Structures are given as C-alpha cells and as structure tokens.
Amino acid sequence: MIDYEFIKARSLKEALDFLGNYEDVKAIAGGTDLIVDIRKENVRAKGFKRLLDISGLKELEFIEKERDRVVLGALLTHTSLIESPIIEQHFPLLASAAKTIGSPQIRNRGTIGGNINNASPAADLLPPLIALKAQVKLCSVRGERTMSLEEFLAGPYKTNRQSDELMTEVHIPLVNEDYLGNFQKIGRRKAMNIARLNLAILLGINDGTIFDPRVVPGAATAYPIRFGKVEEAISGKDIKDIDPVEIGELASEEMISFTGVRWSTPYKRVALASLVKRALESIFQEAKVDE
Amino acid sequence: MFSTVNKPVERIDAYEKVTGRAKYGADLQFAGMLYGKVLRARYPSAKIKKINVERARSLPGVWAVMTAEDVPCNEIGVIIQDQQILAKERVYYIGDGIAMVAAESLETAARALEAIEVEYEEIPGVFCPIEAKNESPIHPDRRDNEIIHHKLRKGDVNKGFADSDVILNREYDTQFVEHGYLEPEAVVAVPHENGSLVTVYGSVQNIFATRDAVARCLKAGLSEIRIVQNHIGGSFGGKDEVVSSMACRAAILALKTNRPVKMVNTREESIVESYKRHPYKMKYKVGATKDGRLSAMEIEVVADGGAYACQTPFVPWRSVVQATGPYEVPHVKTDTYGYYTNNVYTGAMRGYGSPQVIFANESLMDELAQELGLSPLEIRMKNILRNGSVTASGQKLDRHEVSLAEVIEKAAKAIDFEEKYKRYSKPQSGDTRRGIGMAISYRGCSLGAEAVDAAGAVLSIQKDGSVYLYSGLAENGQGLKTVFCQIAAEELGVGMKHVTFLEANTLISPDSGSTVASRSTLVGGNAVLNAARRAKDALSKFVADQFGLSSSDLVFEDDYLFTLDGKKLISFAEAANKAFWAGVQLSHVGWYVAPSIHWDEEAGKGNPYFTYVYACQMAEVEVDMGTGEVTVLNMAAAHDVGRAINPEMLKGQIYGGVMMGLGYGILEEVEIDEGYILNLNFDNYLMPTSKDMPTIIPIIVENPDPDGPYGAKSIGEPTLELGAAAIANAIAQATGKRIRSLPLNLERVLLGYPLKKGRGKK
Amino acid sequence: MSKIEVNITVNGAKHRLEVGPKERLIDTLRERLHLTGTKEGCGVGECGACTVILDGEAVHSCLILTAQVDGSEVLTVEGLEVDGRLHPLQEAFIQHHAIQCGFCTPGMLMSAKALLDKNPNPTREEIKTAIEGNLCRCTGYEQIIEAIESAANELQAASH
Structure with missing residues (x-):
C-alpha cells in the first residue's frame, strides 16, 4: 500500500518552495496516470512520501501566441488544446493527436505537462511535440532552464527533470505555411486507445522539395525519437521522386536498428511502414492541393 | 390483438435506474457493517505449507481473519463439488482465495491482508487442456483430468466420407473471454435477519444456486438461508459460482463476527477470480458431394475447464448437440471433452458452448463453399434444416416453424448481401479492402435435457385491483421484470402501472432453477401466465356468478370486465374488491414444467430440446491491409423469437448481443501465460466502445411457438453467438486469408498469427 | 494521516469535509454523502461508470482526489432531477x-x-x-x- 501526505500548492512559488525543501515529492495535476499507478502500486509510483497537488495553479493554464512561438502552460488539458483556435491554426498536428487521447473524461483532466512528464513510450503528444521542436521550461527555487523536449526525455517513463523542478511551460516555435504535418495512430479499437503505434511527421515543402523533415514514431522505440535516416532519405528530395512505400520500409529498418527484434516486431515492422507511407501520401496530397 | 404484450412498454425499473436510486450490492449499508476482503494466491499451482495470520489478527479494527480451516464445508459446485471456498493445502489457480478478513474499513482490511504470511511450494502446473489429457490429475482424488466427454452419433461417418466428393479437415480455436459485466461482484451478508440464519443481498444471478452453495458451506438447511437479489449490474452468465463463493465467504465472516459483512470485488479481483468463457480447440472434418450437399461431419472439441468443474460438465453438451450447425447431415460423429487445467476456471457465459462451435462450423461452411465454387448463401440454402428435417441428434423438427430460410432471406435483403458479396469478390486494391460474411444458427431453447426444467411464479390481486407478482427467476438487466409484468397485465387486462414486481428472495420465491439458457420468457413466462390465469379464473367465476353469466362470457380488457359483445360490466378494481370481501382466493402460484425431452448419453442421440430458435447475422467489414485494423461497418441480425413480448427491449438484446459478438470476434481475449492472467482491468481487457459499433439492422421474425407464452421463445443468447463467425467470414473475404483462431485482432489479421508478450519474470 | 479540509458543492448543497489524502471523489460521494448513484466499475478511468460533472466538465470521479477539488462544484446523477421533474x-x-x-x-x-x-x-x-x-x-x-x-x-x- 502506498501511503503519502497530501499538500495543495496555492501558488507556483509555494509549489517550488515545497519541491525545494523535500526530495520525496510527487506532483499531481490531472492524475489520470498517477492515480492509476498508485492503485496498481507500479514501481514508478513508489518511493514518494508527499503528493503535491498543482492542479489548482491557474497561472499554468494558458495559451499565448508570441512573435515566433506559442507558449503553453503545463496545466493545459487535452480538451483545451483541442478547443484552442491558436493550436487549431498553427499546430493542427498537435490537436489531432490530442483528440485521440483516452476519452472526454481523460481529456478534460489530463494535461500536456502530465503527458510529457509521465514520458510513456506511447504518449500521444510526444511525437507531435518533438516534431514541432518543442522546448520545455523547468522552474525551481534555483532558477529556471529551458531545453528541447528531445533532450528532456531520458528513457521510457524517464526524464531529465531534477527532483526540485516543476515543468511550467511548453514552447512551440511557429512554423510557416510551408510546413505540413500528419498524425497517425493505431489502436486496438476505435476509441480509448493506448497507441499500438503512433507517428507524427512534419515536412517543410518548398516548390515540391522537402526541407527540414521531422519524422517521429511513438511506441516504436523505447521512447519517441526522431528517425534520422528516414529524414535524411527524404530531405532535399522532390516529393514526386519519393516512393512512400520505400520510405515506410526504411522507417521499419530504422526502428529495428534501435530496438532489435522484440516480441512485437513482426507486427510493428509492417504497421510502421504502413503508417509512414500513409502519412507521407497524405502530406504529399495536401501539398499538391496547395500548389 | 394484444394490449400490453408485443408492445414497447417502458421498463418497470427504468425510473430507479435513471435517477441513481436503484441500489446495487455495493450501494447497501447496514449498521455496524464490516468490510470483507480476500487474500488471493501468488502462484497458479502450489502447495500451501503454512499460513500465519497472527499479525493480521492483532491489527486494531480487524474482527476476523479466517482460512479454509474455519470453513464448515469448503467445497461447493452446482454439478461437481470441487470448488474451494478458500484454498486448503493446495492452490489450483491464480484466483484462489487463501485467507479472508473482516475489518472496520476497507483500508484496515487491506492492511490486514498485507500482514498475512503465506509459505508456498510451487508445483508445476498444467496449462493446456490437450496436455491435461495425459498429465497426472490436478485434483488428487480424481483418476485423470477429464471432466466430461459427451458424444453424438448419427449414421455411419465412414460411409458418409466414402460417399463424399470433397473432404476438408480444419482446426479452429477460440480464446478465454471475460463477461465484462460493468458491476464487479458485490454482496452483503447479514447474520440472523428475518428468521434466517444468514441473509445475503447482492448481485446474484441465480439465487437458488447461491442459496444451495451457502447452505452446503455452512452445513445449514436450505430454509435457513435467505438470498435476496438486488439490482444487478449485468451478469451474462457470470454471477453464478463466483458470487456463490463470495456469498459463502461473506456469510462465514458475518456469522463469525455477528456483524453484517460487505464484500465488493475490485475489477482486478473480479477478473483474476471469476470464471471465463471456455476456450475450445476444435477439429472438423466435413465431407460433401460435388453439388454441395453435406454427407458427413466428424468433430472433436476440447474445452479448457480450468481449475474447477463449474459448468464444464454441461457446456460441451450444448456444443455436442449443435456442433454441426443447423444443417441436415446424414452421418455425424461428434465428441466434446472438458479437461481440468491450472488456468482460471471456465463456466457459463451467454451462449454457453455455442459461439465457439458456430465460429468453427460457419467458417467451415464458407471454406467448403469456396472449395466447391459456391457462394456462402448457396451452400447454406442447400443444406439448412427445414420443417420436418432431422437434426444431427436425430430429432425430427415438426412442432414449430423451422424458419432458417426466412431469417437468411430477411437478413440478406436488409444488408444487400448478394450484391455486396459479388462486388467484394472482385479484385480490390488500395489500403483498405471490404468483405461481407454470414453465419446462421439453431439453438435449443432453455436447459434441454441437461436438467429439470420447471419454474414458478406467484401473483396476487389486491383489493384495490392492483397486482403484485414475483417469481423464482431473476432480473439480470435483460428486462425479465418488465416482460413478466407484461404477460400478467395482458392476461388480466390491466394496465402495466397496476402491476408491481418484487425482487427474487429464496425464502419467498418458488425455486425455479436458474435464470440461464435464455429460458426466462419461455419457461418463467409460462409460469407467470399460469399464475395469472388461475387468478383470473377465480375472479371470473366470482364475477360471472354475480351477473348470472358463465366465466367464458367475460373479457378482461382496459382495466374492465366486459361481456363478449362489448358491454362494460364492472371495473377490474371493483371486481377485485368485491371478490376479496367475499373471501375469494386471489393469490395464486403458477407453475410450468417444460415438455418432456430425453437424451441418451450412451448412444449419443435424442430429442435434447423441446423447441429451437433460428437466426442469421451478416457483417460487412473494412480491413486495413497495412495495419490489420478491422472496421465493422454494418450488421444485419435476423432472429426468429416466436413472439416479441417487448419489441424495443428485444432490439436492445440484439444490439447488445451483436456488440458482444463483435468483441468476441475482433477484440477480446483474457491473456493467460502459464496460469497468470495478464490483463486484469479494462485498460488492457478491451471491450467495444460506442465508436466500435457498426450500424445494426435488427430484424425480428415472429413464428409463434406452440409451447411459448403468446408464442414467445428465446433471444438473450442467440444474439451473441453469431457475430464473431459472420465477421470472420467477412474478413476472410476482404483479405483472401482465412484465420482460424479468435480474436481477429491487429496481429492475426495482419500477420495471420498472434503475438504474445509474456508476463516477464515475477 | 493528516486530514485536509475541503469545501465542495454537490448537486447544489454545500459541504465542508475533512478528508484523508487518499480519499477519491467517488469515495466521498458514495460513502460520505451517500450518493450511491455514481458507480465504480474499474477504478482506473476506463469504464466511465463513475463519471460526474466537475465544474462543468465530465470527469472520472475515481481518478480525482477529493482533496484536489476544494472549492469546486460537482453534479451527480442524483442532481439531474429537479423538483421531482426528470431531466x-x-x-x-x-x-x-x-x-x-x-x-x-x-x-x-x-x-x-x-x-x-x-x-x-x-x-x-x-x-x-x-x-x-x-x-x-x-x-x-x-x-x-x-x-x-x-x-x-x-x-x-x-x-x-
């Protein structure tokens, strides 16, 4: 049985002070992952003695568009991402991923900060956020630091957050209209799915030529990462010269180069190739329509 | 023609349910109530060397800690008494209880469980029913692991195969499936209440089966045990033995502490402990002539019974009767077996041994059709049972309409089967492919020759003309209360609002056996009809005397009594009032015994059921060829039910059954690895959501049965037994690949075989 | 375990409660306030039987600690019927x-x-x-x- 003391943070400062004073603290926001972990006594929910409730910190529930980026408060729920006109306009990729998370009840409680910090290999927001080159801001009584989400993730259910730090913001650089994205997900049913595989692809396309490609499968590797070989293979190419089937297969090979052959590989090898092919086809289609 | 029956009247329990007033087992509170919890096994197969409960007993707030030693009679079972209330010396499966506690709070109970020390010695287990056949017996008092062997024999299969132009041999298998009732099991046992030794309230599917278990366990008389059913949050065959066991545990704790004891399973506890649908391994050999007529079938079915016999002696019996499917086959040899293993035990689940064999025989018919160049419709129309046909068990069908051709035709028309089948048979390209498939069935109604088949009901007319009614069968959510009240209201010519239905209670209700086998409307409905007729006869005789008429001159309708030519005589209420004050008996017991049937176990033949229902379901699917995702687009479900007592509730049965069949076909599987259950909650035991459902076309076909109340037969189980088979056939058409094991999940559809994660090291 | 004071409004009625750190909203509703219409089917936010409306949003009452919802308004099934009239x-x-x-x-x-x-x-x-x-x-x-x-x-x- 997991026992803990409950502390409600009334302000960000109070939360940071508390995190600075104690080492055995776990922060709870929406609780949609953590409460389940506590019930199941999962290893990752063990070893804390104090539960710090940050769900009331309204100052971390905002979306703000700046000159070259959008700043998201870590406590934004998935529902607010989906309903935000700013996200809809600039990062439809992120909205489409958020829509596939859990159910309305989960989306109403679960937060972007929670999704990132839980760092599940199958987290639906990680691939699009990595593809969008999101940065995360961490605060502590010692100060604050910002790093890329890619750097922040350290492994399955592992991050580089220090025990006294709290993630307060997510920054997403704006991309111009040359960029087109697509999100794909396979689940075992049509709703309430943990991704069997997911995928975010964001491509810059100028005059039919791909630049700055970002290809991030989820639930394919220990934690979501960019697939450099795939990106390299399509970068600088004209979309007319790209065979999506071939790139799909390349993605599968790259996946296996990271994971080796696991129990699920026979399935994921084929399915990831299909997703990559589909996402590329969909983006290419959109690019042609835009011309 | 009818005033209440055959009408979509409102459910009588709907108001309580939409307002949150309906009380389920876990909602009950009693003064001084304690919370019971069970410590479950750590290994699926082990010896218990030592249990130390001292530390747990000494915790403040703990009232009792008990082990098998404290149970008066530790083995229960409806058919074979081998199920342990708490494991004594030996753990047979991972859901076995080791010890139990009663404490003042759930948290204290949980801490007490953590304080119990158990020393185990692991014993190699048996986890495959085929291997179990030759392994030494799991239960030391048995000769071997065979729980049951049923056979069916017709004609001479050797001759039948010799006469065949085509012979196919195929193997099919199915998975463990969880009932998935939304309400986890819950009971409250109250000592010495209302004249009983102990009363158990809760989500009990079969009050008499649970009563028998509690009485046996406590070594008490049946009349000392009062089981009262509450609102029950779904059952589907599932809240029988597992709830009986829970009721026994709660009763023992209640009597020990002299306090009410509530036991509620968490979902994880429910999944680890409760029995599942039997996985089947099936071998089919079929012979047919060139023109597509079946000449012989030889079938062998092996069911995994798990740790305890439970319903395994009976489930494969329904399978042995129905395994050929609803076809005329001159030569048949079928053998069904059930074996003990150290897996979770298996028992009754909606369908009861039919969905497994239907998946096999209906896949087989499509495979045979393909071999012979026939369409799925053609091969079925050539071979289906019709009026006067003789079934595989040798029963001549001449008492009711054998409506297979009708249900097939209606389903095909509704979903446009022929046109779509042709279209999808042409080469398809692209990421997604479509297919359409069908399955048909016949199903024996009620228990059949398995057991005594009788039921009772009590109906009482009050002096204000209102009526109350109760029966020995119980509401499971399917709408039994409403259907029974409709029958009573129809017969008495009164409005539904005047009829009240009382909950089932073993110290009041007539023992009517179990609410199973889709028998309630048919057998229980006849009992209600009988009770209503008796009460009506008494009232008729009294009123006729008053008016100088004879009983047969009276018509009961719209809360009044009329003459045959429509003259209003007296209101029902006034008639009841006068009759009451004249001392007329207005409370009556109705009883119904099903028509006689027989089964010769030695010869493997007989007339196993007194009537059958017929059904056809068709499914149209889209398959993603790159990911294995299946989308079921449309399903048509045509069911001959004899008579629809409540057409809207009947549709609800069809929609729900189709959904369960879809889950069985493409989603659901309790994953078991060497006896350990891997998916213990709904986060990884996946059931269909609103988004998974196709457009469903329910088709009600009514050919009244001479033995049914108003001609009604059965609907609960037939609705779920066909879906998986129809979907599998549709997927086979779409992909061009035949998959012979369920569920048709992502991996099987994409790769043709399943992938197993394994549980890793403990 | 120390208790946490929580003020919540449930179906229009105000409550001041002292809850433990582990008490979930569903426990508060069912056990303390005797609002047993809200059901527990899985305890992990997968079945939705425990859904209530918290400050206007549908949420799982099994995944929320009561201590988290100080100052909130909760609507349960019992609150749908108003003055004897069904919703x-x-x-x-x-x-x-x-x-x-x-x-x-x-x-x-x-x-x-x-x-x-x-x-x-x-x-x-x-x-x-x-x-x-x-x-x-x-x-x-x-x-x-x-x-x-x-x-x-x-x-x-x-x-x-």
Missing part, C-alpha cells in the same frame, strides 16, 4: 429503452449532460465521441445514442 435526458433514456442493467446509466447520463451543455445540437458522431469513455456491456449503445439525440431535440425545442 429530458432521463426521460429520453426511459422512452428509448437506453437502459438494461443500469450500471453504466448514471455515468452515461452525466457524459451526455456535459455534451449537451456545451453542444446543444450534436451530430451522431459527436454523441458517440462524448460517450466513448462510457462502456456499456448490455445495450450495444444504439438506444443510448438515440435517446441522447432525442433529448437534444427536446431541449432545442424547449429553448425556442
């Missing part, structure tokens, strides 16, 4: 036979209510999405969807 959703569930065993019904009603509060004129697909987190093992969802469509129409007509 149009409740009426529609009865009329459309959207109920069998009834265990999912309270949660289903709350998800439907949360939908109609935000979107009074939902499409069939939006209805399916709104209840995608509410498992029902009996009905196959069809009559539930019909009931919600019908209640939406009813509410629309009433507001004109």
